[in-house]
Amino acid sequence: MSFRIIVLAKQVPDTRNVGKDAMKEDGTVNRAALPAIFNPEDLNALEMALNIKDNVKDATISIITMGPSRAAEIVREAMYRGADNGVVVSDRKVAGSDTLATSYTISQAIKKMGKFDLVIAGRQAIDGDTAQVGPQTAEKLECPQITYAEEVMEVTDKKIRIKRRLERGVEVVESTYPCLITVHGSAKECRSRHAKRLMKYKLAKSNSELQELGQDYSNLWNEKPYLKIEEWSAADIMAEDSRLGLTGSPTKVKKIENVVLTQKESKVITPKDEDMNELMKELISSHILG
């Protein structure tokens, strides 16, 4: 009996470096304008999966990422660190998804993979910042959820015991399978790339990537099937079009505004003794201080 772990990983624009062209007029993100990275908490999720794989016999890890075809980079990165295989769910129809449409799409991809024991997601993606996709995917799969996981305390092929990080403390819970876990950023950091795996998976590619490079892998894939990064369309995962992308998203962006500073009239003061004493006197006499 094998034990199947599915890790959800998102390629995100690095919101720590946002420029002017980051948003398109319709309020969606112009991903092309930003460097794309592995969502940080999804790396924590991958590490938790790898840790479970270290402890449970015959465990396999599959990655699912939804996004443009370049998201195959995420699958490759995960392979370098220990994932067995991965799928990019990519289709023009899923563009502009809110979290409801995203979780629907992801849950359809999970269903296509067949039986699973654990789905492990990050708590939150740094671009949308909602932390909604994990719990919504669990609902669509009709399985229990354990959010904010920080540490696996105990794991067998029958059940798992998890420490959760809450706002003001911790909670230890136990669940059987199947179950969905979301992983908190305070969990263990992901192990780095493994040199041998890097060599092995360096040439792993998806169909779109090969098309772009003008390469043909049909022979290579026959010989080394692990070099294939699957790509699934909406039709492949048997998704209903009405539940995908902008059409399937109940939330609509009405307006986007850049944050502007409203200048206040500010009194500028030097650190000289006289100035400081004057300021403190004013603060105390006007009862702002004291």
Next chain:
Amino acid sequence: MNNVFVYCEVTEERTIADVSLELVSKGRKLANELGVKLEVLVCGEEIKDIEKMLYPYGVDVINYAKDSRLFPYQTLPHFSIVTKLFQEKQPQIALFGATSVGRDLAPRIASFLRTGLTADCTTLEIGDHTENKTGKEYKNLLYQIRPAFGGNIIATIINPDHRPQMATVREGVMKKEIFDNSHKGIINFLKVEDYVKNDDFCIKIIERHIEQQKINIKGAQIIVCGGYGMGSKENFRLIHELADVIQGEVGATRAAVDAGMCEHERQIGQTGVTVRPKLYIACGVSGAVQHRAGMQESSKIISINTDPKAPINSIADYTIIGDVMEVLPKMIKYYKANTK
């Protein structure tokens, strides 16, 4: 019918959480504007004086699922109760705290009801909308306004065609306000067996350690906030020292917290606490939008910064251009010498 609903969280001390009372206060205003009732849902064991606690904030109906199995919070039983109640009562708006409970529960509910959910709203307003393509008009929608994209933009999100319109809001963002001390509502006890299944308790809680909130900077009148410009944990002691003498609380920016100068509970901003003190002293703080989001409503702001162009200065009432290591000791010294 089609009332405004707030899901109320129950604290370790078996009271209603502050964040829920803040949402109730906001919910009351929305309900008034829409001409509907304000209902809450409480799931938990015995809570003393629940009516006295909630009615003054303007609650018209308390839906109360009272069962000792419902505390502490677990996803599935609470999920089953809320979804069934919402199917019966068809709320138009449903608000949840953006807490470890609300952010676990609300998305699962929205997914089940196939409706929209907006995370971490900072403003909620009622407004109209005309669909550009079809010209279709919508009256009295909930504008769900949230910072997004790392706080660099403010997005107004609407959910025109699905109900309820769901949103989460962080603690401290809305104001907790008594509506009317003599306001009275009714209480509706739910028959818990009709709402939850035994399977809902499939996850076992083995252990819990929840600490009482030790640090509470949310209600402080004076806050001295240290940023990355403090330079080191040693220098950061000056922030504590000034806060001590002027009887304020210590806050910090994320950069200062990440650098280990201060504990996370004191972080102010979009991913920390929102504060609105009488006086806010920002020391070595640049004033990134994510930080300002949590403090810009302070009544008076003093900025101490070596850089005259630091963005924080433009929202400050007083800007001291100088080194914190020079300025802070002077403030402490003057205050000690001239008060008491």
